[in-house]
Amino acid sequence: MSTATRSSVVGTAALLVACLAGVTGCSSGSGQGEHEGDSPLLKGLGTLADDNGKGQVTYLDAAAVRRLDKDDTERFAAIGQPNNSLLNAYSPGPWKGHLTGDQIDTAVDAKGAGRWEGSFDEAAITAALKANGYAPGDEDGRRTWTRPHGKGAALEVSKDTVSYAVPGTAPMSAVHPERGSSLADAREYRRAAGCLGDVYRADFNPLTASAPVRLSALGQQADSTGRNTEVLCVVVKDEATARRLSGRLRSVVRDKSPRYDGAKVTVEKGEQPLVRAAVPDSAAQRPGRLLLSDIDLWMAVVER
Numbered sequence: 001m002s003t004a005t006r007s008s009v010v011g012t013a014a015l016l017v018a019c020l021a022g023v024t025g026c027s028s029g030s031g032q033g034e035h036e037g038d039s040p041l042l043k044g045l046g047t048l049a050d051d052n053g054k055g056q057v058t059y060l061d062a063a064a065v066r067r068l069d070k071d072d073t074e075r076f077a078a079i080g081q082p083n084n085s086l087l088n089a090y091s092p093g094p095w096k097g098h099l100t101g102d103q104i105d106t107a108v109d110a111k112g113a114g115r116w117e118g119s120f121d122e123a124a125i126t127a128a129l130k131a132n133g134y135a136p137g138d139e140d141g142r143r144t145w146t147r148p149h150g151k152g153a154a155l156e157v158s159k160d161t162v163s164y165a166v167p168g169t170a171p172m173s174a175v176h177p178e179r180g181s182s183l184a185d186a187r188e189y190r191r192a193a194g195c196l197g198d199v200y201r202a203d204f205n206p207l208t209a210s211a212p213v214r215l216s217a218l219g220q221q222a223d224s225t226g227r228n229t230e231v232l233c234v235v236v237k238d239e240a241t242a243r244r245l246s247g248r249l250r251s252v253v254r255d256k257s258p259r260y261d262g263a264k265v266t267v268e269k270g271e272q273p274l275v276r277a278a279v280p281d282s283a284a285q286r287p288g289r290l291l292l293s294d295i296d297l298w299m300a301v302v303e304r
Helices: 003-019 040-045 050-054 062-069 122-131 187-196 239-255 296-302
Strands: 057-061 104-110 113-118 135-139 142-146 154-157 161-165 201-204 213-222 228-236 264-268 274-280
Touching (some): 040 057, 057 062, 187 228, 239 264, 239 274
Antiparallel strands (some): 154 161, 228 274
């Protein structure tokens, strides 16, 4: 692996550590309701326009994490918050403390745009926005709160959803996908989501249609006892790429023993071959380690 590639992967992990103190969400729009038969993960992806696939995308079932976390408040601390800095421990945000992480049930974050679903005090939040220099406006028939001169995020607020977009990074249309043009409509995202299965968190690396690796995703699963398994899914261009990548992943598991003991690497053939690595955590290992610290497997994915 080149020095530049290694630095990019390590930098992504470091950025995630910094961002995980914040909060974000999933989005709704004209595409909402078109994925009713899908998994919660795909329903979340269905609320983001497919343009969001050019950057990292994170899905979080925060309500599920709170249920898992009730007996051990530290175990899921690193990955139990939405991946955005709009809500963080150092600033009350434009809502002046009237919106907190424990009000969010599900969240989908992309680069500069996202949506939270939960239970919110709409009146208190909008009053705080007004007091903080925000003014209401209309965008395609939707009430949007913005600051003068495009400073800060544009927001949509209701009692059960909060959507946002950062001017210069993403428009509000990023959380209102046109019919058939959400991330859940992209074949690679559907393939990766199916591979991940029932997860309470999923982190997708950008979709790259011209590269051997089309899309990679890391999901967090937990059984009824709270035992965690991390699942890495990689959609690739052909079976030859799948064979090479699965070989590299198995080498990492073998060479780094006992770090990844119990990991199982498999390949699914087909029009969109897929490589899957399921890595169980021990009681001493906190969920999210493949994302934040033990990044050897993801480094093997980007190796040329």
